[in-house]
Amino acid sequence: MTDPPLPSGDQPLLRPHVFDGIQEYDQRLPNWWLMTFYIAIAWFVLYWTLYYQGGFFTSDSDRVTAQLQAIHQAKTKELEKLLSTLDNDVLWAWSEDPNIRREGQAIxxxxxxxxxxxxxxxxxxxxPLPGLPLNDxxxxxxxQPLDIFHMVxxxxxxxxxxxxxxxxxxxxxxxxxAKVSAFVLSHHVHRPPPPAQP
Ligand code: HEC
Structure with a gap:
């Protein structure tokens, strides 16, 4: 196949090749298009430098890790606070409180x-189910209540x-x-711990 003739004057340039019957104009891209393209390249370089290299912003994964750590710390603090006041007697008392028992039963x-x-x-x-009976x-x-708490x-x-x-x-x-342990305890009678063996 022969290449088509080149146009002259103001006509857009027709490239001298044909592929599958398709011809191509050699047009200059409009300025608005070129500007958008160059700005996108500049923005990429700036963004990549600041976000991934400069450490000026916290990445999403850092934010998630920080939030998870905060949740973990809050839980640990709550546990420490609870354990500092929780003992066998408190759990026995909870097992007799109908509100706590109801919440424990729901869990x-x-x-x-x-x-x-x-x-x-x-x-x-x-x-038989996989677990052990908790009512015997x-x-x-x-x-002891704290044994149950720790087991759970x-x-x-x-x-x-x-x-x-x-x-x-x-x-x-x-x-x-603690509440679910209190619910389990509510099926038992409060007995003092066995005397320590000599
Ligand atoms: C996937 C099944 C399963 C679930 C769910 C489960 N347990 Fe258990 N539980 C077991 C098994 C199995 C044992 C015995 C473990 C062993 O012998 O080491 C056990 C043991 C226990 C014991 C110790 C009993 C003893 O004789 O000392 C307590 C207390 C207990 N479970 C409470 C709970 C509570 C409260 C929950 C709900 C928060 C719970 N379990 C959920 C399977 C389960």
Whole structure:
């Protein structure tokens, strides 16, 4: 195929090649287009330098990390504050408070009932569930209120056992753990701790 003739005068220049029957004008791009293009390039260089190299702005990931750290610190502080006042007697008292019991029961139904059964027997229609019964007097990890609180926070101490209870401290706040522990305790009678063995 032969190239088309070149135009003359004010006509836009027709490039001397044809591909698949398509011809091309050699037009100068309009100034507004070129300016936008050059400004975009300059803006990229400025932005990249300031944002990624200069450290003048906090990036999104830094902001998320800082917020997560703040949440973690707030939780730790709340835990410290709660633990400084929380003892076995306080938890026993909470277990007799109907409002706290109701809140604890709501958490229990939402999270714990799946493995420990709604009636705490760890059995559903006679079939055993994964958890241990919480309404009997057998306690594998201690019967004192703070034993229960710590078991619920940290989960099973033996992380290699085939059947374990997950830790709940990342799901529930310390106060929620105390309330759900109080709900479990409300199914028990307040007994003084056994005397220390000589
Ligand atoms: C995924 C199932 C599962 C869920 C959900 C679960 N547990 Fe457990 N829980 C277990 C298992 C399994 C054990 C026994 C762990 C072991 O032997 O190490 C256990 C043990 C316990 C114990 C210790 C019992 C003892 O005899 O010392 C307490 C207390 C307890 N769970 C309370 C709770 C509370 C409160 C919740 C809700 C916040 C909860 N569990 C949610 C599975 C679960």
């Amino acid at each position: 229990y139904s939402r999270i714990c009932a799946a493995c420990h059964a709604p009636d705490l027997s760890a059995k559903l229609a006679g079939a 007097e057998d306690w594998k990890y201690g019967s 926070s940290k989960g099973s101490p033996d992380k290699t056992a085939p059947v374990q209870m997950p830790p709940w401290e990342s799901v529930l706040s310390p106060a929620e753990i």
